[in-house]
Amino acid sequence: MTVRFGYTILYVPDVRETVAFYEAAFGMTLRFVHESSLYAELETGAVTLAFAGEEMAEMNGLAIRPQRRGDPAQAVEIALICDDPQSAWERAVAAGALPLSPPQAKPWNQIVGYVRDLNGCLVELCSDMTKPN
Amino acid sequence: MSPASSYAELPDGADPRFGIEAVWLSLAGHARTYRVLPDGRCDIILRFCASPGPIKNISVVVTGPTTAHYDVPIQPGIGFTGIRLRPGFFQTVLGFKPVALREKTLVDDAAISACPLLATLCIEADRPEALPDRLIDFVRSRIGQDHAPLPGQTRRILSAFHASSGRLPVQDIAQLHGLSARTVQRIVLDATGLPPKSYARILQFHRAMRLLRDHRLRPSEAALEAGYADQAHMTHALRRFGGLSPARLADVTLVTLRE
Numbered sequence: 297m298t299v300r301f302g303y304t305i306l307y308v309p310d311v312r313e314t315v316a317f318y319e320a321a322f323g324m325t326l327r328f329v330h331e332s333s334l335y336a337e338l339e340t341g342a343v344t345l346a347f348a349g350e351e352m353a354e355m356n357g358l359a360i361r362p363q364r365r366g367d368p369a370q371a372v373e374i375a376l377i378c379d380d381p382q383s384a385w386e387r388a389v390a391a392g393a394l395p396l397s398p399p400q401a402k403p404w405n406q407i408v409g410y411v412r413d414l415n416g417c418l419v420e421l422c423s424d425m426t427k428p429n
Numbered sequence: 430m431s432p433a434s435s436y437a438e439l440p441d442g443a444d445p446r447f448g449i450e451a452v453w454l455s456l457a458g459h460a461r462t463y464r465v466l467p468d469g470r471c472d473i474i475l476r477f478c479a480s481p482g483p484i485k486n487i488s489v490v491v492t493g494p495t496t497a498h499y500d501v502p503i504q505p506g507i508g509f510t511g512i513r514l515r516p517g518f519f520q521t522v523l524g525f526k527p528v529a530l531r532e533k534t535l536v537d538d539a540a541i542s543a544c545p546l547l548a549t550l551c552i553e554a555d556r557p558e559a560l561p562d563r564l565i566d567f568v569r570s571r572i573g574q575d576h577a578p579l580p581g582q583t584r585r586i587l588s589a590f591h592a593s594s595g596r597l598p599v600q601d602i603a604q605l606h607g608l609s610a611r612t613v614q615r616i617v618l619d620a621t622g623l624p625p626k627s628y629a630r631i632l633q634f635h636r637a638m639r640l641l642r643d644h645r646l647r648p649s650e651a652a653l654e655a656g657y658a659d660q661a662h663m664t665h666a667l668r669r670f671g672g673l674s675p676a677r678l679a680d681v682t683l684v685t686l687r688e
Contacts, residue, residue, distance in 0.1 A: 307592065309585050350588045350589075350591070351591065351592075353591075353592045354591045354592060354636075357639050357640065357643070358594075359592070359595075359596050359655075360592050360593060361593060361597065362588065362592045362593065364585075364589075364605040364606060366604070366605060367605045
């Protein structure tokens with residue numbers, strides 16, 4: 297038996313609106329959107345970042361605390377590795393992301409900034425730790 | 430026409446753009462009672478005699494939002510077809526607020542007097558299968574070509590109730606959206622005809638039913654996951670809303686959740 301990490305799925309109030317935001321704010325591209333507009337995947341490589349309409353939670357028999365911008369961020373973040381975190385952060389904020397913390401150098405030699413997306417989800421914009429600076 | 434009893438939802442009936450959650454057709458082969466659970470939704474139902482030949486004497490029934498279960502006696506040879514409206518679409522389709530029909534059902538003249546256009550649903554039909562299409566056309570024409578989507582705020586508020594399956598206190602949902610509890614009260618009452626607390630309790634009850642019956646959780650686990658204080662609290666809710674006990678979940682029809 298093998299187990300592989302395949303997806304992170306955010307439950308959002310509006311899938312198409314969220315995809316449009318991730319395209320504009322983070323320059324990501326759409327891989328797939330279901331005709332119902334209740335599910336979409338971004339082109340994110342080996343691990344897929346996907347969005348599901350909040351309706352899907354109920355359909356799947358789940359109960360979730362929906363994320364809203366006015367509420368404290370949930371205890372999870374999406375970390376996006378950027379070749380230029382500062383420019384990425386500025387573009388995200390220009391596209392409507394909530395500016396939380398501008399990119400700063402961390403003691404472990406990484407540049408890290410934070411925004412919240414259109415729904416209030418925490419997004420980290422960071423430099424690549426696997427590459428020497 | 431099958432002599433056996435049947436209840437089926439049309440696979441292509443649901444159409445969220447027009448506020449249509451499900452379209453169903455039910456034909457009774459033998460006398461029985463059908464238990465209707467409170468689900469926070471309203472249906473427009475056509476009742477007819479399912480005999481060969483043209484369908485005459487079609488009755489129209491509009492069910493309002495309820496907080497208690499009730500049993501409907503079904504006679505053999507009687508067919509029902511219904512369209513279930515998504516929360517928030519009632520007033521656009523029927524022309525009056527769902528709160529006016531709280532804990533009530535309108536039948537025939539009473540329904541037509543409340544919404545005269547319902548009379549068009551009762552004219553003779555060639556065959557029973559034409560009636561679901563008639564309901565769909567009726568709702569679509571009432572919603573109009575613009576699809577009249579719900580106001581964003583109403584949609585998000587209702588979505589938060591559903592996504593959390595009624596587990597979040599009304600005050601929390603108000604805070605999530607930067608609104609007062611009073612405003613959430615008004616939005617939910619307008620859209621569903623029920624106070625938000627009742628609406629939440631019904632959604633919670635439905636999820637508990639699913640966890641027990643479909644996901645096969647133990648009662649203690651289901652109570653915890655559904656957000657009840659304890660198993661006794663859940664048992665009380667199952668009895669109150671469904672007249673059911675966890676040990677004997679009747680073969681009731683739950684709201685179908687799909688697009």
